[in-house]
Amino acid sequence: NGLWHWYSRGIGGRGALNYLIQVKGMDFVSAVRHLCELELPAHAPFQPVKKNPQHEYERKPFLQPLPDSNAETVVQYLKRRGIDGKILKYCINQGILYQTTRSGYKNCVFIGMDSEGKPRSASLRGCQGIFRGECAGSAKRYGFCIPPKNTETDLAEVYEAPIDLLSGATLHLMKGHDWRQNHYVSLGGLNYVALDNYLENHPEIHKLIYKPLIKSGYKIACPTLTDLYNDLKEQPHERAHEIALALELFATGSMNMFAHPTNVDMSNRLICFNIQSLGDQLKPVAMLSMLEYINTCVMSNERNDPKAATWVYFDEIYLLLRDKLSSQFLYTSWKRFRKYNAYATGITQNVQDCLSNDTAYA
Known part of the structure; x- marks a missing residue:
C-alpha cells in the first residue's frame, strides 16, 4: 500500500x-x-474485463404513468412558462404530453416514442416546486420529439429538455413562422444517444457536421469548433449566421485554442489537463471544456454499463466556483450526476470561500 x-x-x-x-x-x-x-519492472498491459453474457444488464420494464382525466393543471403551468396553447393542444392530441398525479402532486408527462409510435420513455416535471424525474424503464434513446409537417425537411432543432423544445416552437409561432417547419428533438439532459437514434431514423437530416462521425461508429476524427463555424456561415438561415458571429472569437479569433483537434490520447486511462499557465480569459473556457469532458465520461460509463458507479472528485473546487460560467455548469452537472449513477465530491481547504459562494451554498 x-x-x-x-x-x-x-x-x-x-x-x-x-x-x-x-x-x-x-x-x-x-x-x-x-x-x-529508475528502471521499472515490466508489467502486463491493461486488459479490460470481458463482460459475461450471462450477467448482462436487463432493463426494467417501462412503466408509463397513468393519465389524469384532464390536463388543466399542466396546461395552466406550461402557459405560465410562456408556452403557446396551440402547441400544447397539438402535443396533448398526439399523446406525447399529458397530466398525471403522483403523491398528491400534479405533474407534466413528456413521452418519447419509437418510429412505430410506441411509448418508450417518459420524463416528469412537477407543476409545483422543482420536481423532475424519469419513469422507471425509460429508454434514453427515445426523447420527447415533434416531427415536421413536411417529411423531407432537412433541419432539426435540438434542445436539452422538453420545455426548452416547447419554448423554441413558441418563439417560431410568435415570429409568425410555421412552427412545424423543422424537426424538434429534446435530449432529456446532456446525453446525445437520443439525437443519434433520431438521426438514424431520419436520414433526410443531412445538414449535420458530425453525421459522418456517427455513421463511422465514432471511429473517425471528431469535427471541431472551426468546422461548426464554417458550416454555420454556409447556412441560409439568419439564426445560423448569428450563432457563427457569436462563435467567431472562439473559432478563428484570439480565443481559438480549443477550436483545434487535440494532441492528447483521450483513450488513455490517466488524462491530465494542465491549465495553470492559461490567462484569465482562456481559463474559464478551459474549465468548461474539462467539465464537459467529465460529463461525457460519466454518461459513457452509464451507457456502457448501467450498473457501474462513477465517482467524480473535484480537488480545489473553489477554483471552479470563482468563474460564473464554470460554477453554473458545475452546479448543473452536479445535479445530473445521480441520474447516471455517478457521485461527486468536492475537495477544498478554503471551506469558508465555498460557503460564501451562492452557487456552492445551493
Missing part, C-alpha cells in the same frame, strides 16, 4: 517520494529525478 515507517525515529509516511525526502534527505526535485531514472 506504499506505507513506510522508521521506528527508531518515530516517523512514517506514504509513497517512495515521501520516503526519499524524509529518510534520504533529498530535496523534492532531486527525489523526483531519482524516481524518473
Whole structure:
C-alpha cells in the first residue's frame, strides 16, 4: 500500500517520494529525478474485463404513468412558462404530453416514442416546486420529439429538455413562422444517444457536421469548433449566421485554442489537463471544456454499463466556483450526476470561500 515507517525515529509516511525526502534527505526535485531514472519492472498491459453474457444488464420494464382525466393543471403551468396553447393542444392530441398525479402532486408527462409510435420513455416535471424525474424503464434513446409537417425537411432543432423544445416552437409561432417547419428533438439532459437514434431514423437530416462521425461508429476524427463555424456561415438561415458571429472569437479569433483537434490520447486511462499557465480569459473556457469532458465520461460509463458507479472528485473546487460560467455548469452537472449513477465530491481547504459562494451554498 506504499506505507513506510522508521521506528527508531518515530516517523512514517506514504509513497517512495515521501520516503526519499524524509529518510534520504533529498530535496523534492532531486527525489523526483531519482524516481524518473529508475528502471521499472515490466508489467502486463491493461486488459479490460470481458463482460459475461450471462450477467448482462436487463432493463426494467417501462412503466408509463397513468393519465389524469384532464390536463388543466399542466396546461395552466406550461402557459405560465410562456408556452403557446396551440402547441400544447397539438402535443396533448398526439399523446406525447399529458397530466398525471403522483403523491398528491400534479405533474407534466413528456413521452418519447419509437418510429412505430410506441411509448418508450417518459420524463416528469412537477407543476409545483422543482420536481423532475424519469419513469422507471425509460429508454434514453427515445426523447420527447415533434416531427415536421413536411417529411423531407432537412433541419432539426435540438434542445436539452422538453420545455426548452416547447419554448423554441413558441418563439417560431410568435415570429409568425410555421412552427412545424423543422424537426424538434429534446435530449432529456446532456446525453446525445437520443439525437443519434433520431438521426438514424431520419436520414433526410443531412445538414449535420458530425453525421459522418456517427455513421463511422465514432471511429473517425471528431469535427471541431472551426468546422461548426464554417458550416454555420454556409447556412441560409439568419439564426445560423448569428450563432457563427457569436462563435467567431472562439473559432478563428484570439480565443481559438480549443477550436483545434487535440494532441492528447483521450483513450488513455490517466488524462491530465494542465491549465495553470492559461490567462484569465482562456481559463474559464478551459474549465468548461474539462467539465464537459467529465460529463461525457460519466454518461459513457452509464451507457456502457448501467450498473457501474462513477465517482467524480473535484480537488480545489473553489477554483471552479470563482468563474460564473464554470460554477453554473458545475452546479448543473452536479445535479445530473445521480441520474447516471455517478457521485461527486468536492475537495477544498478554503471551506469558508465555498460557503460564501451562492452557487456552492445551493
